Amino acid sequence: MSDLSFEQMLEDSFKTIHTGEVVSGTVIDVKEDKIALNLGYKSDGIITRTEYSNDSNLDLRTVVRAGDVLEAKVLKLNDGEGQVALSYKRIASDKANKRLEEAFENKEVLTARVVRVMNGGLSVDVDGAKVFIPASLVSDVFEKDLTKYDDQEIDFVITEFNPKRRRVIGDRKQLIVAKKSELQKELFEKISVGDIIEGTVKNLTDFGAFIDLGGADGLLHISEMSWGRLENPKKVFTVGQVVKAFIKSIDGSKIALSMKFPDQNPWLDAAEKYAVGNTVKGKIARMTDFGAFVELSQGVDALLHVSQISHKHIDKPSDVLKVGQEIEAQVVDFNEEDRKISLSMKALEPVAEKEEAPAEEKTEE
Secondary structure, three states: OOOOOHHHHHHHOOOOOOOOOEEEEEEEEEOOOEEEEEOOOOOOEEEEHHHOOOOOOOOHHHOOOOOOEEEEEEEEOOOOOOOEEEEOHHHHHHHHHHHHHHHHHHOOOEEEEEEEEEOOEEEEEEOOEEEEEEHHHOOOOOOOOOHHHOOOEEEEEEEEEEHHHOEEEEEOHHHHHHHHHHHHHHHHHHOOOOOEEEEEEEEEOOOEEEEEOOOOEEEEEHHHOOOOOOOOHHHOOOOOOEEEEEEEEEEOOEEEEEOOOHHHOOOOOHHHHOOOOOEEEEEEEEEOOOEEEEEEEOOEEEEEEHHHOOOOOOOOHHHOOOOOOEEEEEEEEEEOOOOEEEEEOHHHOOOOOOOOOOOOOOOOO
């Protein structure tokens, strides 16, 4: 006859579990805030809502049913009420940490959703584990406002993994830099001086516009934007606008662009249009003390000297003319080589007859 008591034999019939162990059990009851599992152990296991999910408002009855089999981690063999305290979410957390560790070691590119935007960066969720991406590693350029990334999926790599200190750092910047470097190499392999290319206006300054060519930026200087005169690029272009230009020069990684297409050069037919003796119309573009510059067409200016404005004496052009005023004048000189044209308004004026001075009255003796 066995020396073991019935209680001992009953206890021996149950499996043995330990704190920290991952166990599997069948759901026998589900309430709004806790789940009961049959573990094949002398006591049932309990998973509270806080150990199932981070969602404090989650109704467990909507996600778990009796009969479901769940894996959980043993927190305590006795929760104070004789039941085994279990955690479901820590299993997911352990798996996620393992996933992050493997990605860190293999330098794998991960894709995850941004769950929180903070002043210092972004927090992304990888299978329940959080990865922090500092603001300096979000992009290759400074971004003051990171809210545009909220709830967006982004790619990154793990550059620091220290779960004990809860420090897992992601880096998106190096992926962007690597991608741009690849695109830049591809771009320079297929472009050459003279090629017409499309790009997107990326940034505007007083001296020009930077055009994104898909791998590198090209500079479109203000002097190359038009055959005519431009005061400020911001009055003509907008960020995001698609433009067409040709490559003027390539110096290392620097690309200079131009929109002054040779076939649109207004001086191609200037000799015929502005031959000496022709009467032309134009608009006063700017003035100096010695004369006014008249825009005859976009890219073609002519000088109207103060002495050629009128037969009458004029001290300075601004006394009788104003910027933007349309005038009619005659071409009196055309120099195609130096691209200089001289105009005269007084050449179109009728010459006034000189008035004789009144005869002095003779005094009769």
